[in-house]
Amino acid sequence: TPRAVCLGETMGLLAATSVGRLAHVGEMALGIGGAESNVAIALSRLGVPTAWAGRLGADAIGDRVVRELTAERIAVHAVRDPDAPTGLMLKERLPGGRIKVWYYRSHAAGSRLVPSDVDDELIAGAELLHVTGISPALGPGPGAAAAHAVAVAREAGTTVSVDVNHRSALWSDAEAGPALRTLAASADVLYAGDDEARLVLGTTEADPETLARELAALGPSEVVIKLGAQGALALFRDAGTPPEGAGSAGGDPPDGRADDRTDGWTVLFEPAVPVEVVDPVGAGDAFVGAHLAERLAGRAPAERLRTAVTAGALMCTVPGDWEALPDRADLAAPAGPDVTR
Ligand code: KDG
Numbered sequence: 001t002p003r004a005v006c007l008g009e010t011m012g013l014l015a016a017t018s019v020g021r022l023a024h025v026g027e028m029a030l031g032i033g034g035a036e037s038n039v040a041i042a043l044s045r046l047g048v049p050t051a052w053a054g055r056l057g058a059d060a061i062g063d064r065v066v067r068e069l070t071a072e073r074i075a076v077h078a079v080r081d082p083d084a085p086t087g088l089m090l091k092e093r094l095p096g097g098r099i100k101v102w103y104y105r106s107h108a109a110g111s112r113l114v115p116s117d118v119d120d121e122l123i124a125g126a127e128l129l130h131v132t133g134i135s136p137a138l139g140p141g142p143g144a145a146a147a148h149a150v151a152v153a154r155e156a157g158t159t160v161s162v163d164v165n166h167r168s169a170l171w172s173d174a175e176a177g178p179a180l181r182t183l184a185a186s187a188d189v190l191y192a193g194d195d196e197a198r199l200v201l202g203t204t205e206a207d208p209e210t211l212a213r214e215l216a217a218l219g220p221s222e223v224v225i226k227l228g229a230q231g232a233l234a235l236f237r238d239a240g241t242p243p244e245g246a247g248s249a250g251g252d253p254p255d256g257r258a259d260d261r262t263d264g265w266t267v268l269f270e271p272a273v274p275v276e277v278v279d280p281v282g283a284g285d286a287f288v289g290a291h292l293a294e295r296l297a298g299r300a301p302a303e304r305l306r307t308a309v310t311a312g313a314l315m316c317t318v319p320g321d322w323e324a325l326p327d328r329a330d331l332a333a334p335a336g337p338d339v340t341r
Pocket residue numbers: 009033034035036038089134167281282283284285321
């Protein structure tokens with residue numbers, strides 16, 4: 001049985017193979033994409049038996065999604081919708097390394113996900129449920145399905161992980177703010193970028209630690225703020241495993257990490273691994289998947305954060321939303337040029 005369940009929309013992904021406007025580009029490479037299935041792939045590659053749940057068209061792209069996820073050893077729990085196609089996403093590669101994403105997903109199968117599509121037993125039998133703010137952005141059905149999955153998880157004692165994942169192409173900030181706040185409040189583990197944290201909180205506050213503390217006040221026992229090229233900050237309730245290097249003997253925290261234990265919460269900072277960014281899409285999912293995998297492996301918060309930052313950095317160095325997601329061997333490999341022996 002799966003230890004983790006990721007619920008959301010997975011689409012066909014057409015990525016331009018050369019730089020230029022889609023008005024001119026002649027060739028696109030076909031693959032699949034979806035934030036929640038990216039996290040599922042990350043978890044699976046890091047050794048966590050994982051399921052992905054969602055709704056697909058009864059079409060060839062739907063078949064492609066099933067094949068790819070199955071090949072990643074993910075248990076696919078998909079409703080196949082005969083009346084709607086699988087959604088599509090186009091990636092345009094613009095000069096200067098900028099990547100623009102075009103969605104063709106309204107009225108697609110994923111937007112027609114409803115609570116009755118959710119397999120309650122699958123979620124109740126797992127240790128972790130992962131959902132994102134993309135589901136409520138897709139419409140009331142997927143939003144209700146995610147909320148239902150979260151309710152089932154909470155009832156069963158399954159840990160709820162939420163990545164805010166605000167998609168401004170899908171809904172306005174004004175609509176998203178309150179809905180994302182409700183979802184965030186239902187999480188045990190919450191992931192947000194600093195901009196997303198401000199949107200959820202309706203604040204202009206800039207300091208990541210304050211953002212994390214205000215998000216934790218909504219309910220989560222662990223909040224992770226993704227700071228992109230800066231790194232990441234985690235705030236967690238002390239009840240669990242003490243952070244690495246924070247034993248009763250005291251001593252200085254490891255380099256580059258702030259360790260501030262007050263009021264029953266600990267805050268940790270992990271700087272980013274500097275890399276040459278080729279394609280940042282999927283880096284956030286790599287980060288979240290790696291963090292959750294380490295959590296399920298019982299690793300201490302500092303190690304979770306370090307692995308997450310490493311996985312996110314690795315993902316930035318290659319094109320593709322998920323293909324480069326690391327396995328354990330990739331994470332253990334030393335940084336530097338690849339040497340073929
Ligand atoms: O996080 C990467 C995702 O953005 C991508 O793979 C597709 O789910 C996706 C989305 O909604 O943008």
